[in-house]
Structure formats: structure tokens, C-alpha cells
Amino acid sequence: MHTEHLSPDANGLDRAAAILSAGGLVAFPTETVYGLGGDARSDHAVARIFDAKGRPRFNPLIVHVPDIASASRYATFDATARLLAATFWPGPLTLVLPLRDDAGLSPLVTAGLSTVAIRVPAHPLARALLTAFGGPLAAPSANPSGKVSPTRAEHVAAGLAGRIEAILDGGPCAVGVESTILGLQGAPALLRPGGIASEALEAALGQPLATGGDSAKPSAPGQLASHYAPEAPIRLNATAASAGETWVGFGPCAGAALTLSPSGDLIEAAANLFETLRRADTLAGPNGKIAFAPVPDIGLGRAINDRLTRAAAPRP
Structure with a gap:
């Protein structure tokens, strides 16, 4: 299969929407990472997402829609859900809500669960694509399952070229x-x-968040114990590099080969995480290892540490 590279203009959007309407797959940028989009109502399109990624079918997908009104066609909103949607959408928040009986989504999207994971992305090109397509898009990250997530079009091409119809290039992802x-x-x-700190969610809700999730039976994406993994093994909370390691710093780290953020800025570190993982993997080579300096476990640091912990987990 030839994978088309589409420009972020009217012609590119029209072509992407046509491919999606025909049951094809298009990778597109969101503010978080690139997603691999397919018609969430089509069993065939959704099955192709799982096949292209090599993703286990018990792992549900996120449905992307252009606005709250569209989300309400597929999920049931209570007062809490409406508050969170009004506060954080469009943006990097996915809500897992009861699936409407008349949703019309492929059961492959929800992995047969009675809930659906849904969000309204903030990236202008993602929103333009959703409008041009005119329907819900199932869109996990556009990379082989378990590998490093893509934040640039070239990352998508490196993992999925020849397996999907097109990549809509919107440049690097901001979050x-x-x-x-x-x-x-x-x-x-x-x-x-x-991409949204739990502290912000707790402030909006006026209560602390519970924790949930089961890596053996995921109720939402990103819960598998091993995920986001480069080829090289990873060591966390490293204050220096050991022999054969490529050390990735955070803040002032003399001797680090790479850094997530030289100033210790968590927003910058989150934006750089997956690109830095890829670069470190290249530097480490076939026999090397990667060591990451400690990252504060607050704000976006929780998301960074979650990804690094899963990247460092034993491979299945």
C-alpha cells in the first residue's frame, strides 16, 4: 500500500475526508500526539486500525468528535461530565462515559464494554478534519502498538508507512x-x-480524584503495563550514566547526552518526551541502554513518569 503524504490545506483535508469516507485510515495531528483515524461507526475501518497497529482488540479506542453536541450522540453525560466538558474541551481530556444504546459505534471501538472513551481535540487541523469528514473518528496513537508514540508526521511514516492510506501533516504536536x-x-x-494535570481536574471538581485501571483488562487506552517502548532498555531516576547508557537529563544535568528540558520546565519536557525517546534509542544503538534523570511527579510530571514507567516495564 502506498501511504500518501497530505498537506494541511483544503486539498489535503478533502482528500483525507474522502479516504476516511471510503473506509480508509488517515493519521492526523492532535495537540497531544498523532492519531490513526478511522470511521468509528465502521467495523471494517476499526478492525483495520487494530491490524495496522498490531493492537490487541481488548484495548479500547478513543472516539474523537468536533464538539460536545456531537459527543452527546454517542455517550450519556451527567452533570459532572457536562462540567468537565465545558471546562476542558476542546483539549487533551478524554472522558469514559456510558455508551448510548443508539450510539451506532462499532463494538470494536469499545472492546465490547458498556462505556466509551471520547474527547474533543483542540488542534485546528484535527477539528477541520472532523468537520470535513462529518462523523466520529476512532483514533489511537499512530504507531505500532506498544512503541513510542508519534509527535511528528515522520514518526508516523517510520512506523506505519505502507500500512495506512495517508498521513495528514500538521507539524509537531504541542502537548x-x-x-x-x-x-x-x-x-x-x-x-x-x-495532557491536563490532575490538579486542574481536582480544582474543577472540588474533590480529589480516585485512581483506577487494570493493565490486564483495560477500560481505557494507555493502561497496558508495557507501552511507549523504544528498542533499548530504560533505567529510571538515574543521577548519572552507567557504562553503555545514554543519559537523558531534566533540568541542569552536566554530562547528559540529551535533555527533556534544560530549564526543568515540565511543559517543555512533556512536549519533548517522545521525540527524545526516539533520539535516545538511536544514540543507544543495538546494544546500549537509556537512563532518565528523575522528573518531579507533579502536574505534567505525572504523565511523563507514567509514560516512562510503562516504557521501562518488562516487555511482553
């Missing part, structure tokens, strides 16, 4: 880590840290 996922079955529960 750099996937959306925060919040479950709203019972007390609001953090299922995956991400």
Missing part, C-alpha cells in the same frame, strides 16, 4: 503526551495521566 483519561462510573477516577 506531546496523550490525553488525560478520566472515568466517571462512580467517583471520578484518573485512568491515565496526560
Whole structure:
């Protein structure tokens, strides 16, 4: 299969929408990472997403829609969900909500669950594509399952060229880590840290978040124990490099080969995370290892540490 490279203009959007309408797959930028989009109502298109990524089918997908009104066609919103949507959408927040009986989504999207993970992205090109397509897009990260997430079009091409119809190139993603996922079955529960800090969610809700998620039976994406992994093994909380390691710093780290943020800025570090993982993997080579300096576990640091912990986990 030839993978087309589409420009972020009217012609590119029209071509991307036509491919999606025909059941094809298009990678597109969001503010978090590039997503691999397919018609969320089509069993065939959604099955192709799983096949292209090599993704296990028990792992549900996120549905992307252009606005709250569209989201309400597929999910049931209570007062808490409406508050969070009004506060944080469009943006990097995914809500796991009860699936409407008349949603019309492929059951492959929800992995047969009675809930659906849904969000309204903020990236202008993603929003333009959703409008041009005129329907919901299932869109996990546009990379082989378990590998480093893509924040640039060339990352998508490196992993999926020849397996999908097109890549809509919108340049680098600004946030750099996937959306925060919040479950709203019972007390609001953090299922995956991400692009919105849990402190901001707790401030909006006026209560602390519970924690949830099961790596063996995911209720939302990004819960598998091993995920986001480069080829080289990873050591965390390293204050210096050992023999054979490529050391990635955070803040002032003399001798670090790479850094997530030289000034210790968590927003910059999140935006750089996956690109830095790829660069470190290249520097490490086939027999090397990667060591990451400690990152504060506050704000976006929770999302960074979540991704690094999964990247460092034993491979299945």
C-alpha cells in the first residue's frame, strides 16, 4: 500500500475526508500526539486500525468528535461530565462515559464494554478534519502498538508507512503526551495521566480524584503495563550514566547526552518526551541502554513518569 503524504490545506483535508469516507485510515495531528483515524461507526475501518497497529482488540479506542453536541450522540453525560466538558474541551481530556444504546459505534471501538472513551481535540487541523469528514473518528496513537508514540508526521511514516492510506501533516504536536483519561462510573477516577494535570481536574471538581485501571483488562487506552517502548532498555531516576547508557537529563544535568528540558520546565519536557525517546534509542544503538534523570511527579510530571514507567516495564 502506498501511504500518501497530505498537506494541511483544503486539498489535503478533502482528500483525507474522502479516504476516511471510503473506509480508509488517515493519521492526523492532535495537540497531544498523532492519531490513526478511522470511521468509528465502521467495523471494517476499526478492525483495520487494530491490524495496522498490531493492537490487541481488548484495548479500547478513543472516539474523537468536533464538539460536545456531537459527543452527546454517542455517550450519556451527567452533570459532572457536562462540567468537565465545558471546562476542558476542546483539549487533551478524554472522558469514559456510558455508551448510548443508539450510539451506532462499532463494538470494536469499545472492546465490547458498556462505556466509551471520547474527547474533543483542540488542534485546528484535527477539528477541520472532523468537520470535513462529518462523523466520529476512532483514533489511537499512530504507531505500532506498544512503541513510542508519534509527535511528528515522520514518526508516523517510520512506523506505519505502507500500512495506512495517508498521513495528514500538521507539524509537531504541542502537548506531546496523550490525553488525560478520566472515568466517571462512580467517583471520578484518573485512568491515565496526560495532557491536563490532575490538579486542574481536582480544582474543577472540588474533590480529589480516585485512581483506577487494570493493565490486564483495560477500560481505557494507555493502561497496558508495557507501552511507549523504544528498542533499548530504560533505567529510571538515574543521577548519572552507567557504562553503555545514554543519559537523558531534566533540568541542569552536566554530562547528559540529551535533555527533556534544560530549564526543568515540565511543559517543555512533556512536549519533548517522545521525540527524545526516539533520539535516545538511536544514540543507544543495538546494544546500549537509556537512563532518565528523575522528573518531579507533579502536574505534567505525572504523565511523563507514567509514560516512562510503562516504557521501562518488562516487555511482553
